[in-house]
Amino acid sequence: MGSSVETLEFQAETRQLLRLVIHSIYSNKDIFLRELISNASDALDKLRLESLTDPDLAGTDPAALGIWLETDEDARTLTVRDNGIGMTRDELVEVIGTIAKSGTAGLLEKIKESKDASGTEGLIGQFGVGFYSAFMVADRVTLLTRRAGTDSGTRWESDGESTYEIQSVDGLPVGTSVTLHLKPADGEDGLADYLSEPKIRQVVKQYSDFIRWPIMLTARRTDAEDGTAAAPDTINSMKALWARPRNEVTEDEYHEFYRQISHDWLPPAETIHMRAEGTFEYEALLFIPSQAPFDLFSRETRPGVQLYVKRVFIMDDCEALMPDYLRFVKGVVDAHDLSLNVSREILQHDRQIRGVRRRLVKKVLGALKDMRSKDAERYATVWAQFGRALKEGLVEDTDNTEALLELVSVASTHDPQGTTTLREYVERMKDGQDAVYYLTGETRATVENSPHMEAFAAKGYEVLILTDPVDEVWVERVPGYDGHRFQSVAKGLVDLDGPGEGDPEAEAERARRDQDFAALLSWLTTTLSEQVKQVRLSSRLTTSAACVVGDAHDVTPTLEKMYRAMGQQIPPVKRILELNPAHPLVTALRTAHAAGADDSALAETAELILGGALLAEGGDLPDPARFTRLLTDRLAHTL
Template identity: 60%
Template sequence: MPAETLEFQVEARQLLQLMIHSVYSNKDVFLRELVSNASDALDKLRLEKLRDDSLDADVSDLHIEIDVDKDARTLTVRDNGIGMSYDEVGQLIGTIANSGTAQFLKELREAKDGANTEGLIGQFGVGFYSGFMVADEVTLVTRRAGETKGTRWTSRGEDTYTLEPVDDAPQGTSVTLHLKPADPENQLHDYTSPWKIREIVKRYSDFITWPIRMVPERGSDTDGDKAPEPETLNSMKALWARSRDEVLDDEYHDLYKHIAHDWRDPLETIRLQAEGTFEFQALLFLPEHAPYDLFTRDFKRGVQLYVKRVFIMDDCEALLPQYLRFVKGVVDAADLSLNVSREILQQDRHIEMMRRRLTKKVLSTVKDLMAKNPDKYATFWREFGTVLKEGLVTDPENRDAILAVSSFASTHHDSEPTTLKSYVERMKDGQEDIYYLTGESRQSIENSPHMEAFRDRGIEVLLLTDPVDEVWADAVGEYEGKKLRSVAKGQIDLDAEEDDEGEGEKEKQTEDFAALLGWMKEQLAEDIKDVRLSSRLTVSPACVVSDTGDLTPALENMYRAMGQEVPDAKRILELNPGHALVKSINQAYQEREDRTALTDSAQLLYDLAVLAEGGRPKDPARFVRLMADRLERAL
């Protein structure tokens, strides 16, 4: 097969140009990424050999090799791992097959400095492209284990790349960088320098479980009949297997960066050593920032699984629940089979035991942050609170633990969130329920008509703005014996302790408005199931509320968006008997004025109530006509 010259996919071309022409604060990360890719290839080959003993592949000395040539100004990173086929090279390197590519490129363009861009390099498996930061040309030679033909890929990082088969490629992959001239002012070091290679490997890759060997320097004046032995640059020590006193925080941080492809240090490091009938060690990390693809379907969740320090799989989802998908790290089990699959893990009782222990450990760590380091906790909750609250719905076993570390915006304070425990401690005498209201933003909730009576009486209300809040508040139901009640659902009477005079006034209002309420219920029967007087309104003329057991409109829309059939639930229209508009409509009804005009007024009042809570009138054109007519009369 002759050599082919192919064009990069548009996104790949854009990414290449950004990497080549942007200024990075630390170009050393290219070697970290190439070594990381090589390590992954070795892991994959060892697993393939475990699963298929007939695979024609040499696994006797799996390693990574770094070879520099000063005279030719080349640096080669070589491994004898799984390798790639001809088609895989074209698919994996010529394109970026990821649904989040557009967002990735957008963030890369908008990164304000080198520190920000550095952390984006490895996130979509595009670490290979980082070689173009330091090289004018990159050549890749690879042969997939078990195959006889290899592939050569070459590009100068412009619009095209060359792909051709080769007969003499060794098993694995080698990436050769034809280095740019050193330019210290732009952080472009001499990457043919052995001391620089040692420094980068020690800093970023010392914990890699495969030996990283540096071939003796070529292009030097070294004499001697016998070539010196390759130098192993990394310690290959599993950090999680060493005592806490033996490991520096920087070493933990480097391991996190390697696993998470994050340039920042983790927010918190979590160590766990479980002993007894089933032994395992875990080294987990809470990130400082949420990745931008955290809520996408393609987000890779889970931690790395090892068995007796032998790598088994990346992104082991069975070890942590979905709502802890942001946690990164390593779990090393002593008693699992090396030949284990994801399907087997779902059924393994040992995995379930580990999952429970790890989940409780993560939640207890967050609780410790809350008590001992409020600033760290505030960062954690800002970045991951929305995700953690998913567990209130999906993990009843740990619901109390999640509630204990959850905090919510509240009318008690403009900026600082509150816990449910603090809310309960501040409850007014005689208050039996914890009140909350959901909405799109704090501002829209605070301006809601449903809040008026609570604001006037100084009763605290939780302001819940995340979509998941619609679900968990119903699922949880209560906290420490106090019911969670939406101020937009059911009948709420904040005047339960009224004196006889107040009760008498309420009864008189009910009598005065009874006929109007019955008539409006008939006129609006297509939209509502009842009309009643409200005790929650003090300023607005009307509001719509859901019945106690009904879904809110937002929750109905959420279920429909997920493809679930939800029956339309009619709501309740509440009128403010003290409002001038409501009084006028009642007076007009009692004086038997034009019923057509009254019907229009009733519809307008209902539409205004729907608008006030952020909804949309069923017939916007009619609403506009009615409103224009009323404005014309007023003028």
């Protein structure tokens, strides 16, 4: 017996996603079977895991678990059935009827951005809504499910349009059964192939051969004399790829396994297959992707390494095995000596797991270093996708600072188009140069055109151009590279070719200049005291009138904004205004001040100079409206 049928509406975004799935996302319809089998496998993994700690499920026999594919040519149906964890009615509505929380809006935006069909085929799996691919081949889908440990089941049915029906049903077995009522044949759609044994075997072999649960095919044929179905036949190998010697695994097998665990259509950039023996044995099969997932920098993103114990699935996204900055690495670690009921909390404090993590990290960083030295073009692609995340490691992972610094590849003034490594930078340093110079900013153009760069460009000093937000943090945390400290060209005093002790003429010239400007600098420091801590002469400017710099240990304006955006309140940091003593505007200001010009007019000029310096570095004006009024008034007086 069952309850009355209830009809519910899909969310608007869900309906939009359904239309995209059916009409435009996939060029290869085979994907629907891969997605449904993957969902079934996940349900079996969850049941196996819960049975370890739930007394009501403790009697679950792993040998009895599996996935069944059942075809019926007469009814034109294909059923994917499992005896996994199943779903309650509420879980069913949440997972299938309402999917916006799974990232539907983000998926729709990604699909709009994608330029071709091949770029969209892997997207839906990334968002966890692969169930809807069933509507590519079916005009009606019926789902029966009962969650393990409950008495009542649920029936769900929809044509993939605007509504779905849901009903409580008694007497269902534990697990989930998804029946696809294939669309009517039009002679060219090929949908009847999905009722044929050879086609199903081919799709399972291609996409699901490594799933650890048996996939059994039962085909009911119209030519059978008694109309009965053939005996079930297991059609996947269930061979754990990571347990096989590397020389026995083909690249195609690696790539297909990677697709299964990552839902990424592109082959990985690098495969790491390793086995550790001794006091703690484990196998690991890790992949460095070729492209970053859409949510790489989302707060909800979790590491992509799965943990198995003796081929028994334990957990997805095992944070204990991989640091956050390597969250893009996908793969499997199969440990031999852990308990099956190990928890995430236990793993965080397990000495052996910490040892595994250290070795995995070194393997990944070593593989990236080898890639950089052997295949610069491939490494450039990987760094473009994951460099920002890797640089987070310079903040988080002090044990591997040196290895990470060897991987850094950033823009510099040496090459207007390309990038440089720190090793290459050091090899090009001038004689006597003791610092690695850098400047941070929002864009390369902003940095290159900054007044702070003028003297460095004039003197031929190379400067690193750092434009990722994380750059603001790691250059402050890391003391240096290869014995050379990191030095911002926008902080502290800069004297690229200051007078030596044996150059009395240069020292005398500087003393005269400082004396000439002393009164003006003192007056400006007082006049602008609410905005700057000091006004001084600059040795880093050649063409601009002024620039704003920080003290050697000041927090940068960008980092100050980042802290505030994260809710951390820090005191405002006053900076230093530096003037170019050779610039006509600055010399004219000195002359006017010495001649006793009106202080209010001079103060307005000082405000304009400071505002111009802030704008030149891409900063924010304290009072944009006042700055605009002062500037327009001055322009009007010149006409």
